[in-house]
Each structure stands twice: as C-alpha cells, then as structure tokens.
Amino acid sequence: MSKASSGWQTPAGSALRFSPGQLLAGLDASATPGFNGDKAAAAALLFERATVVGALQEKLFANGRSGDTRSVLLVLQGMDTAGKGGIVRHVIGQVDPQGVDHASFGVPTEEEKSHDYLWRIRKALPRGGQIGVFDRSHYEDVLVVRVHNLVPPEVWSARYDEINEFEREVAASGTTIVKVALFVSLDEQKKRLMERLERPDKYWKYNPRDVDERELWPAYQEAYQAVLDRTSTDIAPWHIVPADRKWFSRLAVTELLIDALERLNLDWPPATFDVEAEKRRLESA
Ligand code: AMP
Numbered sequence: 321m322s323k324a325s326s327g328w329q330t331p332a333g334s335a336l337r338f339s340p341g342q343l344l345a346g347l348d349a350s351a352t353p354g355f356n357g358d359k360a361a362a363a364a365l366l367f368e369r370a371t372v373v374g375a376l377q378e379k380l381f382a383n384g385r386s387g388d389t390r391s392v393l394l395v396l397q398g399m400d401t402a403g404k405g406g407i408v409r410h411v412i413g414q415v416d417p418q419g420v421d422h423a424s425f426g427v428p429t430e431e432e433k434s435h436d437y438l439w440r441i442r443k444a445l446p447r448g449g450q451i452g453v454f455d456r457s458h459y460e461d462v463l464v465v466r467v468h469n470l471v472p473p474e475v476w477s478a479r480y481d482e483i484n485e486f487e488r489e490v491a492a493s494g495t496t497i498v499k500v501a502l503f504v505s506l507d508e509q510k511k512r513l514m515e516r517l518e519r520p521d522k523y524w525k526y527n528p529r530d531v532d533e534r535e536l537w538p539a540y541q542e543a544y545q546a547v548l549d550r551t552s553t554d555i556a557p558w559h560i561v562p563a564d565r566k567w568f569s570r571l572a573v574t575e576l577l578i579d580a581l582e583r584l585n586l587d588w589p590p591a592t593f594d595v596e597a598e599k600r601r602l603e604s605a
C-alpha cells in the first residue's frame with residue numbers, strides 16, 4: 321500500500337464498534353481495524369490529531385464555563401497491561417488537564433463497600449464542560465466481581481440491566497458516553513508483565529495478583545463477552561480496540577474521542593458583553 325493511502329480507510333467509530341453477535345474468541349489483538357498504516361504513520365497522524373482533540377476540548381470547556389452542562393465520558397476497560405494508563409497519558413495527555421475529570425476505580429474501600437456499587441461511579445461523573453475518564457469503571461462489578469463470585473450470581477446478573485438504565489440516565493443528563501474495551505493477547509500480556517519484573521522503573525506497576533488473574537483468562541473472556549452482548553446500547557455502544565500495538569490503540573481512542581466531541585457540534589460561546597463598546601472602553605482606558 322502506498323504511503324499516500326495510509327490512514328483510516330473506515331472511520332474508527334464504525335471500524336471498532338462492537339457488532340451484535342461478534343465473538344471475542346476470534347479477536348486478533350494485533351489487528352488495526354479500519355487503519356491502514358504502520359507505527360510511523362500512526363505517530364504522525366496522532367501528532368496532527370492532538371491539535372484537533374485539544375481545540376475541541378477547549379471549546380467544550382469554554383461552553384461549560386458558559387453554563388452548557390454537556391460533557392463526554394471515556395470509559396476504559398481492559399485486562400492488566402492492556403494499556404489503560406497509557407491511554408490516559410498519551411490520549412488524555414493531549415488536552416488541557418483542567419478540562420479533565422479523571423477517576424480510577426480499584427478494589428472498593430470500606431466506605432465504598434457500604435454503598436451501592438454505582439455510588440462511587442455517580443460521584444465521579446464529569447461536570448459540565450469536562451472530559452471524564454474512567455480508568456476501570458462500574459463494569460468491574462460485572463467482571464472481576466463475576467469472575468471471583470464476590471456477590472451471588474443473582475446480584476451480578478441483574479447489573480447488566482441496571483447499568484444500561486444508569487447509562488441511559490447519564491446520557492439523558494447530557495453526557496456522551498464513549499466505551500472502550502482494550503484487548504491485549506495472552507502472549508503480549510506475558511511480555512508486558514515480564515517487562516514490569518525486569519525493569520526497576522516498572523516494579524511499581526506489577527502486582528503479584530495479576531498472574532492469578534491471568535490464569536482466569538477464559539473466565540474473563542466470558543465475562544467480557546457478556547458485557548459486550550448485554551451493555552452495548554445505541555446511546556452507549558462499546559468499541560473494541562485491539563491493544564497489542566500501543567500506537568494503534570492510542571490513535572484509535574484519540575479518534576473515538578474526536579468523534580464524540582465533533583458530534584456535540586460545539587461553537588465558541590458568544591460574548592456576554594458588547595464587544596464594540598468594550599473595545600472603545602479599553603482604548604480609552
Ligand atoms: P489497577 O487498575 O491495576 O490499579 O488495579 C485495580 C484492581 O482493582 C483490579 O484488580 C480490579 O479488578 C480491582 N477492582 C476494581 N473494581 C473492583 C470492584 N468493584 N470489586 C473488586 N475489585 C475491583
């Protein structure tokens with residue numbers, strides 16, 4: 321393929337959107353759906369798109385300052401080493417930090433455990449004008465919780481519908497939800513975990529529990545499949561992002577974010593003062 325034709329052949333939003341019946345079992349985590357190009361092409365494009373996502377975010381923020389209550393929420397899910405942290409650094413890192421409401425969800429604290437599982441999620445929803453980022457989310461309550469039987473099956477199995485209802489409410493209140501599931505292969509995960517053990521600057525990312533979770537891969541696959549089958553809705557569809565090539569997953573999520581921001585049809589908020597009168601006033605000040 322010539323260099324001139326490298327780029328998105330199909331927009332990321334459609335190339336990556338989960339389609340009903342799609343099976344995770346057949347997923348190639350090193351694929352680059354919709355994108356025709358190599359690492360260098362992706363890096364060049366990411367550099368260009370950073371400006372676009374930055375400008376759109378500033379417009380969203382400006383509108384928020386003027387009372388617009390709309391926001392965008394990026395939900396990131398994926399197994400350990402799938403690259404959720406890298407997405408935050410490299411994709412969200414492209415925008416003004418004051419416009420980002422970031423939240424990561426780990427093992428619930430005692431206080432969190434004393435509430436409904438959506439309690440901590442609701443508290444972390446983005447304010448108007450903000451881009452919210454969830455590094456893990458309410459989906460852990462049907463993933464790790466299901467795999468480890470942390471609550472009885474009748475409890476977790478009711479959550480798919482509860483989550484759909486919750487997301488319907490969130491969307492109705494003006495938040496565009498962008499759901500991204502990052503999929504790394506078992507081989508690539510092993511490499512990334514091994515790297516964490518070989519590099520002192522990566523020890524902090526290593527958790528001995530990750531190896532136990534790895535052994536539960538088939539159960540997680542099944543739990544992820546159920547999430548996709550049951551919670552990919554029209555207002556909040558899932559996107560499946562193969563994550564063995566970080567340059568692809570980062571570019572892909574940047575495109576999904578741009579797509580969501582563009583759909584808001586943002587304009588700069590109009591002046592709330594008489595521009596000409598202010599110019600005259602300033603000139604003589
Ligand atoms: P990390 O994202 O690497 O910091 O790890 C966070 C850990 O918290 C992961 O092992 C998650 O599975 C776990 N976690 C997140 N949410 C929940 C939850 N609702 N219940 C139990 N474990 C959770």
Ligand code: MG
Pocket residue numbers: 400401525527530
């Ligand atoms: Mg981890």
